[in-house]
Amino acid sequence: MKAIMIQGTSSDVGKSVICTALCRIFANDGFKVAPFKSQNMALNSYITKSGGEIGRAQGVQAEAAKIDATTDMNPILLKPKGDMISEVILHGKHLANMDAISYRESFVENVMPEIRKSLGRLSEQYEILVLEGAGSPAEINLKARDIANMRMAHETDASVILVADIERGGVFASIVGTLALLDDEERARVKGVIINKFRGMKELLDSGVEWLENYTGIPVLGVIPYVDVQIEAEDSMALSSLRLKKPQQQEFAIDVAIIRLPCISNFTDVDPLFEEPGVGPRFVSSLKDLKHPDVIILPGTKNTVEDFLWLQENGLAQGILQHAQKGGKVVGICGGYQMLGEVIRDESAIEGSGGTYLSLGLLPIETHFVTDKQTVQVQGKTVTGHDVKGYEIHLGRSVATKEITPFIAFDDGRQDGVYTEQIIGTYVHGIFQNRHFTRDYFNRIRNEKDLELVAEDVVSDEDRREQAYELLDEHVRQHLNMKKVYNLIHLSV
Structure with a gap:
C-alpha cells in the first residue's frame, strides 16, 4: 500500500479538504484509496454502517473515495466534554472519559497496537492510503506523545505534504517555523508544500514561492485558490470562519x-x-x-x-x-x-x-x-x-x-x-x-x-455532495501538481 500524508502548519488550514480532494482524485483515476487519521478530536462525528462513531472528516473522505467508512479509518476519536475531559472512543465505541494527563501518560502508548491493526486491515484492502495529521506536527510540548502526525508518517513510510493557510497571514513564517521545529528525520519526510486558501493574483506570490523553495529546498506543489465547495466542516472553529456562519448582511423572509x-x-x-x-x-x-x-x-x-x-x-x-x-x-x-x-x-x-x-x-x-x-x-x-x-x-x-x-x-x-x-x-x-x-x-x-411557495423539485443531499466532490477534484487537480504527487507515492497515471 502506498501512503501520502497531509500535515498542516496549524489547525484549520484545510488539511481535511485537501485529503478529501486527494481521495476523490485517486478514486477517479482508478485507484482503491482510503482515508486515515489515527486520532481525531472533533465534536462533529459520523456513524458508519456498522454503528461505529468516527470523525466526520473521515466519513466524508471515505464518501469522496467512493467507499464505505469503517472505524479503521479513525480508530481513536476524542470528543471534548469540558474541564479538560474528553470522551475517548476506540474503534467506534465509547471507551472512557479521560482527563488530558491520564490520556497522554497512560493511554497513548498502550493504544498503538490497535492503531497498527487498523493500518494492517486497510493495507489489505486498498492501494493508496491518504493520511491526515492533526493540528501541527511541531508542537514541541506535545511531540513526545503525538500519535497523529510524524509517528504515523513513520509507521506507514508516507511522504508528507505540509499545508499552510495564506488567508490568516504569515504563511512563509508558518512554513519555515514548522520545518525548523522538526528533527532531521521528520523534516526529511516533508516532500512538498501546499499554500492553501489563496485569494488574489498568483503573480504577486511567485517571488515568495521562489524564495521559499530556495530557502527550504522543498518544492511548492500547489497554490490552491480559496473555494467554497459546500463540504461539511468538522471542527467547531468553522462556526466562526466559514462563509455560511458569518453574520447576516440582509433581511430574510x-x-x-x-x-x-x-x-x-x-x-x-x-x-x-x-x-x-x-x-x-x-x-x-x-x-x-x-x-x-x-x-x-x-x-x-x-x-x-x-x-x-x-x-x-x-x-x-x-x-x-x-x-x-x-x-x-x-x-x-x-x-x-x-x-x-x-x-x-x-x-x-x-x-x-x-x-x-x-x-x-x-x-x-x-x-x-x-x-x-x-x-x-x-x-x-x-x-x-x-x-x-x-x-x-x-x-x-x-x-x-x-x-x-x-x-x-x-x-x-x-x-x-x-x-x-x-x-x-x-x-x-x-x-x-x-x-x-x-x-x-x-x-x-x-x-x-x-409568502410564495417554493417548488418541491430539490436536489438531493447525496447529489449535492457528489457535485461538491467532483468540483473539488477539478479545482485541486487544476492547481496541484498531481504528477509530482504521484511520483511521491511511486505511481503514475
Missing part, C-alpha cells in the same frame, strides 16, 4: 435562530438551511440576539445538562418559552430535543455531577441518561409523509409521559421523536439534509406568512 450552545455538536445538521430560498439562519448565544424569529432550533450538544443550565443562566430558556407561548416554531435535535421535554434525569452522573433537572416542558417526554450510547444509521418516514434518513448518537433515552404523535416511524419498527404543528423533537441528526422534508417544512411556514 423567514428568520431562523439557531442556539449556539457552548457544547454544540454535529452543527452541520443546520447547513442545508443556509441554502433554502428566503431562509436566514443565524447563530444566537444571548437573549438580546434572539429577537423575534420564525423558528428556533436547539441543536445537538455533547453535554445536555451543562448546556441546559447555560440556557437558564443567560435567559435564553425563558426566551424560548416566550417564543413558544406566542406560537413560534421550535425544532430540537438530539440534546436539543431532550431540553424540550419535562425532565432530564442523570442520577448516575453520566453527563455531569448528577441529579434531576426540570427542562423546558414544551414536549411531554422525560429523558434518562444511560451508559450505553445509541449509535446507528436510520431511515424511515416522517408523520408528514417524507422518506428520511440520518443517524443517531445519544446516551439519553426519552419516553413519553402522555400520548404523543411520533415524528418518524423507522423502517426497523422503532419510532422517534414528537411532532406537533408547532414543535418537533427528534434524535435524528441530518434531518434537514433530507431536502424534500426541509422544503416542505419551510413551505408550510411560507404558507402561514402568505
